[in-house]
Amino acid sequence: xxxxxxxxxxxxxxxxxxxxxxxxxxxxxxxxxxxxxxxxxxxxxxxxxxxxxxxxxxxxxxxxxxxxxxxxxxxxxxxxxxxxxxxxxxxxxxxxxxxxxxxxxxxxxxxxxxxxxxxxxxxxxxxxxxxxxxxxxxxxxxxxxxxxxxxxxxxxxxxxxxxxxxxxxxxxxxxxxxxxxxxxxxxxxxxxxxxxxxxxxxxxxxxxxxxxxxxxxxxxxxxxxxxxxxxxxxxxxxxxxxxxxxxxxxxxxxxxxxxxxxxxxxxxxxxxxxxxxxxxxxxxxxxxxxxxxxxxxxxxxxxxxxxxxxxxxxxx
Numbered sequence: 184x185x186x187x188x189x190x191x192x193x194x195x196x197x198x199x200x201x202x203x204x205x206x207x208x209x210x211x212x213x214x215x216x217x218x219x220x221x222x223x224x225x226x227x228x229x230x231x232x233x234x235x236x237x238x239x240x241x242x243x244x245x246x247x248x249x250x251x252x253x254x255x256x257x258x259x260x261x262x263x264x265x266x267x268x269x270x271x272x273x274x275x276x277x278x279x280x281x282x283x284x285x286x287x288x289x290x291x292x293x294x295x296x297x298x299x300x301x302x303x304x305x306x307x308x309x310x311x312x313x314x315x316x317x318x319x320x321x322x323x324x325x326x327x328x329x330x331x332x333x334x335x336x337x338x339x340x341x342x343x344x345x346x347x348x349x350x351x352x353x354x355x356x357x358x359x360x361x362x363x364x365x366x367x368x369x370x371x372x373x374x375x376x377x378x379x380x381x382x383x384x385x386x387x388x389x390x391x392x393x394x395x396x397x398x399x400x401x402x403x404x405x406x407x408x409x410x411x412x413x414x415x416x417x418x419x420x421x422x423x424x425x426x427x428x429x430x431x432x433x434x435x436x437x438x439x440x441x442x443x444x445x446x447x448x449x450x451x452x453x454x455x456x457x458x459x460x461x462x463x464x465x466x467x468x469x470x471x472x473x474x475x476x477x478x479x480x481x482x483x484x485x486x487x488x489x490x491x492x493x494x495x496x497x498x499x
Contacts, residue, residue: 215259249374254344282345308423327404339393433469
């Protein structure tokens with residue numbers, strides 16, 4: 184025999200398709216710092232043990248931890264500061280499902296549509312940014328309450344960081360493989376470099392595109408392909424193209440300024456053939472400076488969006 188609750192007792196809310204999820208347990212403040220610090224120490228320990236023992240069984244752990252550590256730490260920071268009301272399931276879904284779908288969507292298109300050419304990086308930028316946005320739309324298709332610039336910045340960053348983590352794992356695996364066995368030095372260099380640059384790449388670009396996309400989402404949950412959305416997609420694709428092209432542009436500029444012949448063989452291996460000391464210095468200056476300029480443009484763009492959003496400014 185069932186008993187009805189006494190008068191005045193609040194009824195449990197049953198989430199529906201038009202309602203946000205119930206509150207989740209709050210993540211302890213500063214978890215992202217502990218995750219980052221502990222993860223770095225653990226990664227360094229695994230790298231040292233792997234180097235000393237030459238135990239290849241540790242390589243998957245080394246690759247996955249190195250690839251996912253910084254993306255996860257940044258997502259924890261974004262959730263703690265600006266995304267608690269979005270729900271853990273939405274953030275995790277964008278990071279894991281959205282990142283995986285982005286990689287799966289981009290890889291076949293790049294394999295079939297792109298060939299080595301001067302315009303290859305343009306194709307890569309357009310394809311990967313479209314794949315990540317499509318993944319974001321797919322993950323949020325049944326959550327119409329998730330809209331607004333702040334939600335788009337956080338959830339777009341989650342998709343971008345998930346994409347970056349999986350891509351970094353692939354690059355690290357490729358760097359480790361060689362005809363003479365495992366190249367641990369190349370593996371560690373790749374993970375360190377991509378780890379440092381991860382926050383300034385995919386996560387940043389998809390945060391910008393996701394913020395504009397969700398800021399124009401309709402109340403019924405439908406996404407609008409408005410002119411600002413298309414313009415933002417093209418803008419972040421341009422940042423992506425410039426980022427990927429920095430290495431080649433630095434070679435070209437170093438060769439141009441030192442009056443080296445610009446034959447095709449000069450770029451065949453992706454580096455200057457027999458560079459002089461001047462060319463080496465110029466290449467370093469242009470490559471690092473180019474990445475810094477692209478990164479500053481992306482950071483400035485996302486900060487300008489955040490400053491215009493009251494919901495972002497009012498989060499503690």
